Amino acid sequence: MHEVEIAVAILVATMRAATPLVLAGFGELITERSGVLNLGVEGMMLMGASIGFIGTVATGSPVIGLLLAMLAGAALALVFGVLTLSLMANQVATGLALTIFGVGFSALIGVSWIGIPLQGIATGIWPNLSTQPPIIQQLMLLDPVVWLAVLVPFIVHRFIYRTRAGLxxxxxxxxxxxxxxxxxxxxxxxxxxxxFGGAMSGLAGAYLSLAYTPMWSENMVAGRGWIALALVVFSTWKPAYLALGSLLFGFVTIAQFQAAGLGLALSPHLLAMLPYLATIVVLVLISRDATRLKLNAPAALGRPFHASA
Amino acid sequence: MASPPPRLRLTGIVKRYASTLANDGVNLTVGPGEIHALLGENGAGKSTLVKIIYGVARPDAGTIEWEGQPVTIADPNAARRLGVGMVFQHFSLFESLTVAENIALGLGATGSIAELTARIQDVSRRYGLAVEPGRHVHHLSVGERQRVEIVRCLLQSPRLLIMDEPTSVLTPQEAEGLFGVLRRLSAEGCSVLYISHKLEEIKALCENATVLRGGRLAGGCDPRVATEQQMAEMMIGGALPVAHRPAPLREGKPCLEVSKLTMESDEPFGTTLRDISLQLRDGQIIGIAGVAGNGQKELLGALAGERRTPDAAAVKVCGTDAGHMGPTARRKLGLSFIPEERLGRGAVAEFPLTENGLLTAYPHGFVRAGLIRTGAVQKYAAGIIKRFAVKASGIDARGSSLSGGNMQKFIVGREIGTNPRVLLAAHPTWGVDIGAAIAIRQALMDLAAAGSGVLVVSEDLAELFEICDFIAVLSGGRLSPPKPTRQTTVEEVGLLMGGRMAAQEMAHGV
Known part of the structure; x- marks a missing residue:
């Protein structure tokens, strides 16, 4: 019985840790498949995290908070789009600037909201959570955003390979x-x-501040935007590999906590490296086929387009 | 009874780009079911006119009538709705997608890929255009890619099909198959606008021709009646220069020797070179005939130094073992190379002509103490432009601003200007218009007359028979022994080329 409890706990924790990566990663996958490299994922996630948090606390409705977060992410993405697509600024430089802007701006608007406690989405939906048996408690931590993240890879895969718009x-x-x-x-x-990429990044950020942590603190995305970006590239732009990579990263992150809890005699810094190392090694191994890479990589990625007659 | 209105009538078309008039008062009339040739040298305004018909560019003045009705063609979608189909010179296919997906993208929303596959197979059978809907485009040969483009057009039941230099990438057999398809379309009532500067093809295929020169209408003719000479002179606006071969030197010293060269290709679908031997002497021009893909790329790479041979003695330049040397070391021995691709390998598109001239000529006194002698470099570029009549806005014109033929003339001039002992020329007149092609052939012959050895790799048999002393055939990675040009015939060379082509044809079912 105890083992089942631990297994369920690890599964739930893995899914929760993978959710922001899946959401932001699949948003970026769609963006990059269109030939645009937006390095501003981290910034857009932070905007989503702060706006989502503020919106939820101010209105009392996490649904409105999540929608506002998606709008915030999309708004920042719109700035990126105007600069790079209409004004043809360099995509790499603009994306980096977007992240720096997102870090600063989210900290600025979030400064008076630090330390405010918030019910997680799950506890909001299930008010009698604490009275349930432990396994049920665990499973109930899987809120609707997690289930959305479970669906997203299938939807995106179908969209890209089976619909005309995806083609x-x-x-x-x-x-x-x-x-x-x-x-x-x-x-x-x-x-x-x-x-779309911006809205998904905003949603991913809001999941962190509304359900995963749940609270707002400065720079709370803590590099997950960069991980999502790296996962997209290492997965060779394939939805299945991206989903796998996100889960793997989530799992090793959780396993590393468990290992620390078991008193494993390893430096905590080495353990903290593990998720990155494991994810990169596995994805590089499955995607080292050069022909496959050529087939899947968007050939126009990062190249500006100007319609000259 | 009145005859039906023409399928397409253009009147007084004017199109201006920045400082140049690309089209100036051009008229063009194509009748129903007519195969109409659009002739002109590079830069004569053919592409601009076609872009206007296909809705990619809009005319500054002039009217377009489609089947008697005045129309404006705002974009390619509007052109396709009217019934205009276009097969581009540089194929507009997506490499990483399948044939069926590519065709679906060109058609607009119509049903599932499965339905489309059935329609593709139907058209493919009806016109004898073998395509496999499920294959990825990057696996396909150029001939197959062109068939995909044509099938894509035919699925839209076009009433005017525009073909932009369709045969420049095809083997003679593939071209013959294409003509069959076009004649059949014409018989079914579809008009064809055929752009090419291969005059023998136009005589064989077209029933009417419009000739452009410098953006203006130079005239029209019936290619079945007019001679190639007449059409060529209409295109260049003057008498056709004739290349002549100066008397070759007798028995020079060997300047390029290849002995028993065997080499695997480093590309997945490349050709392995097998036991190739060849001796080129000073003052000789040797031609290597054959259909591209029979080891030409691999052989040129091994000779120019882009790939090192396992045995250093397999390639000797001017008596020195050079197989282990890179391109720069071989150039120092006196070997020059004109690659097949002009922009990308022969020259840098973003560089001005001065810097493009410097790229390979730099060891010849253009650098002093590590610094570039700007004055000398500018003089060198200006000299090439003058000697080869390169059409460019000046020595600072970027490589990408020149037409293909003019860029090729500049590259040939750059390589010849350093007085090489050996010159390798890959498809030197591919896609180059008549005037420039004659100038380039003349330059190669003059170089040989001055005592250098020249090796020409080309698919153009007429060209090889015109300029070469010896002709060898590369087929399936093997080189036939060079024969004196006077002791061989086009038929004999064709047979040597054929071994592999016959098999390809069977596979394509053309």
Whole structure:
């Protein structure tokens, strides 16, 4: 019975740790498949985390908080889109600036909200949570956002490979010149992809401040945006590998806490490295086939598009 | 009874780009079911005119009538709705997608991939255009890619099909298959606008021609009646220069020797070179004929030094073992190389002509104490532009601003300007217009007459027979023994090329 409890606890913790990576990662996957490299994921997640938190505390409704967070992420992505797609600024530099801006701006608007306690989404939905048996308690920690993150990989996979819109998205990311010659509106499609990426990053950030932690503190995303970005690249832009990578990262993060709890005689710094190391090693091993990489990598990634007649 | 209105009538089309008039008062009329040739040298305004018809560019003045009705074509979608289909010179396919996905993207929303696959197979059978819907485009040969483009157009039941230099990438057999398809379309009532500067093809295929020169209408003719000479002179606006071969030197010293060169290709679908031997002497021009993909790329790489040979003595430049040397060391021995791709390997698109001239010529007195002698470099570039009549806005023009033929003339000039002992030329006149091609051939012959050895790899048999002393054939990675040009015939060379082509044809079912 005890083992089952631990197994359930680890499973639930893994899913919860993977959720922000899945949400932000799949948003970025769509963005990059359209040929745009947005390095501002971390910044957009932070904006989502702070706006989502403030919105939830102010209105009392986590649903409104989550929606506001998605809007905040999309708004920041819109800034990125205007700069890189309309004004053709360099995508790498603009993305980095977006992250720096997000870190600073979220800290600024969140400064008077630090330390305010908040019910997690799960406890909000299930008020009698603490009276349930431990396994039920654990399972109830899987709130609707976690279940959404479970669905997202399947939806995105189906969208990319089975729908016409997904085909157009891949085509634009593969060669914007050819797509343009065929009469597709490259810039409009890229704007939509960038906005989707922003909204998903905002949602991922809000999940951290509303359910995972749940509280607001400065820079609380703590590099998860960068991990999501790295996962997208290491997964060679394949939804299945991205989902796998996110889960693996979540699992090793949790396992590392368990190992520390078991009194394993390893430096905590080495243990803290483990999730990164394990994820990168596994994804590099499964994606080292050069032909496959060439097939999946969006060939136009990061290249600006200008429709010259 | 009145005859039906023309399928397409353009009147007084004007299109201006920045400082140049790309089209200036051009008229064009294509009748129903007519195969109409659009002729002109590079930069004559053919591409601009086609872009206007396909809705990629908009004319500054002039009217377009489609089947008697005035229309404006705002974008490619509008053109396709009218019934205009286009097969691009540089294929507009997505490498990482399958054939069916590519075709779906060109069609607009219509049903599932499975339905589409059935329609593709139907059209493919009806016109004898073998395509496999499930394959990824990056696996396909150029001929197969072109068939995909054509099938994509045919699925839209076009009433005007535009073909932009369709045969420049095809083997003679594939080209013949294409003509069959076009004649059949014409018989079914679809008009074809055929852009090319291969005049023999136009004579064989087209029933009417419009000739452009410098953005203006130079005239029209019936290619079935007009001679190639007449059409060529209409295109260049003057008498056609004739290349002539200066008397070759007798028995020079060997300047490039290849002995028993055997080498695996380092590309997954490349050709392995097998036991290749060849001796090029000073003052000789040797031509290597063959269909691309039979080891040309691999052989040129091994000779130019892009790939080192396992045995250093397998390649000798001017008597020195050079197989282990890289390109720069071989250039120092006196070997120059004109690669097949102009921009990317022969020159840098973003660089001005001065810097492109410096790229390979730098060891010849253009650098002093590690610093570039700007004045000398500028003079060198200006000299090339003058000697080869390169059309460019000046020595600071970027590589990408020149047309293919003019860039090629500049590259040839750059390599010849350093007085190489050996010159390797890969497809030197590919995609180059007539005037420039003659100038390039003349330059190669003059170089040989001055005592250098020249090795020309080309698919153009007429060209090889015109300029070479010896012709060898590369087929399946093996090189036939060079034969004196006067003792061989096009048929004999064709047969040597054929061994592998026959098999390809069977596979394609053309």
């Amino acid at each position: 157009v998205l891949r085509a634009v990311g593969e060669s914007h010149d050819v797509a343009h010659a065929l009469g597709y509106s490259v810039i409009r499609i890229r704007y939509l992809a960038v906005l």
